[in-house]
Amino acid sequence: MNDSSCIFEIIYNTMQQSHNTMSIKTLCAMAGVSRSGYYAWLNAAPARAQREQQDRDDFEQILTAYKMHGYSKGAKGIYMALLHMDPPVVMNLKKIRRLMDKFNLSCPYRGPNPYRRMAKALKTSSVADNLLQREFEAYGPRIVLLTDITYLPYNGTFAYLSTVLDAFTKQILSYVLSPSLEVDFVLETINKLVEYHGVSLHAETIIHSDQGCHYTSHKFINILYDKKLRQSMSRKGNCWDNAPQESFFGHMKDHIKPELAECTSFADVQVIIDNYIDYYNNRRYQWHLARLSPNEFYKFVTTGKYPLDIPNVPAMPAIKKDPKELGASAVDIDDNK
Numbered sequence: 001m002n003d004s005s006c007i008f009e010i011i012y013n014t015m016q017q018s019h020n021t022m023s024i025k026t027l028c029a030m031a032g033v034s035r036s037g038y039y040a041w042l043n044a045a046p047a048r049a050q051r052e053q054q055d056r057d058d059f060e061q062i063l064t065a066y067k068m069h070g071y072s073k074g075a076k077g078i079y080m081a082l083l084h085m086d087p088p089v090v091m092n093l094k095k096i097r098r099l100m101d102k103f104n105l106s107c108p109y110r111g112p113n114p115y116r117r118m119a120k121a122l123k124t125s126s127v128a129d130n131l132l133q134r135e136f137e138a139y140g141p142r143i144v145l146l147t148d149i150t151y152l153p154y155n156g157t158f159a160y161l162s163t164v165l166d167a168f169t170k171q172i173l174s175y176v177l178s179p180s181l182e183v184d185f186v187l188e189t190i191n192k193l194v195e196y197h198g199v200s201l202h203a204e205t206i207i208h209s210d211q212g213c214h215y216t217s218h219k220f221i222n223i224l225y226d227k228k229l230r231q232s233m234s235r236k237g238n239c240w241d242n243a244p245q246e247s248f249f250g251h252m253k254d255h256i257k258p259e260l261a262e263c264t265s266f267a268d269v270q271v272i273i274d275n276y277i278d279y280y281n282n283r284r285y286q287w288h289l290a291r292l293s294p295n296e297f298y299k300f301v302t303t304g305k306y307p308l309d310i311p312n313v314p315a316m317p318a319i320k321k322d323p324k325e326l327g328a329s330a331v332d333i334d335d336n337k
Helices: 003-016 024-031 035-043 045-070 075-083 093-102 114-118 184-200 218-226 239-260 266-283 294-303
Strands: 144-154 157-166 172-178 206-209 230-233
Touching (some): 144 184, 157 266, 184 218
Parallel strands (some): 206 230
């Protein structure tokens, strides 16, 4: 509501009071507004009421999308959730933001990570070259696979999650939750990757990680060699070299933090992670994935068929570089022994 509307409403309410002795002319003069403006505002009351009802109806749809699948969303997340309703609802992004502001609906804000601000690239030798050079989305699906470990606090202890993420489609292709930091759960993540997605991997596929002790271990290097997967590593201390994987962990923790706080056992954490990754792969729609979930996006780029019946279908994402430009076709483990 703008300033003039507020003034007109005050004048209207004043005129409704039984003890009021002032005329509309006097009140308008005192408020510095015109009588014609007041009468125009008064005559527009039915239209305003209709717009208000429309806003409330639209906000009900926004609220349904906001709560969809049990995780809160921002304006873009709501926009994409609306597109996935049956039938699809197309609502202007500016309108969604306006109504969220009007009805005080907000999404938890993900604050900056101080470690990222402080981290600097250090010139140092590493076990594997950085083949990727932050070109996460240049080579198409199943070429650049990112892996990392994150800590999940619960009930005074920690669980540890290892994942493999497709940098192009943002799918979580493999994950293992462990009660300890023994290297075996990282190896199991690679075994599951090959078991579930081996047929879609390529000779050029790389596994990109940081320089953590799990990824510099002989066991990890050997399993990549056995599975014919190339190894790539970030520069030491540079989390930006693995940014999509770091981003996934950050958003995931924001979503599951309240649930983790109530966990009393490792099994409870496992259920939360299983549910979240299922939600993330299948129902967490992402703006830069053509408004689709990661699994939907993968089908889109591999079949060319957009899954939603909406106007203005997004263009097929471009694959900018030949995967062969990433370098050699296998990891030479002899140099690492």
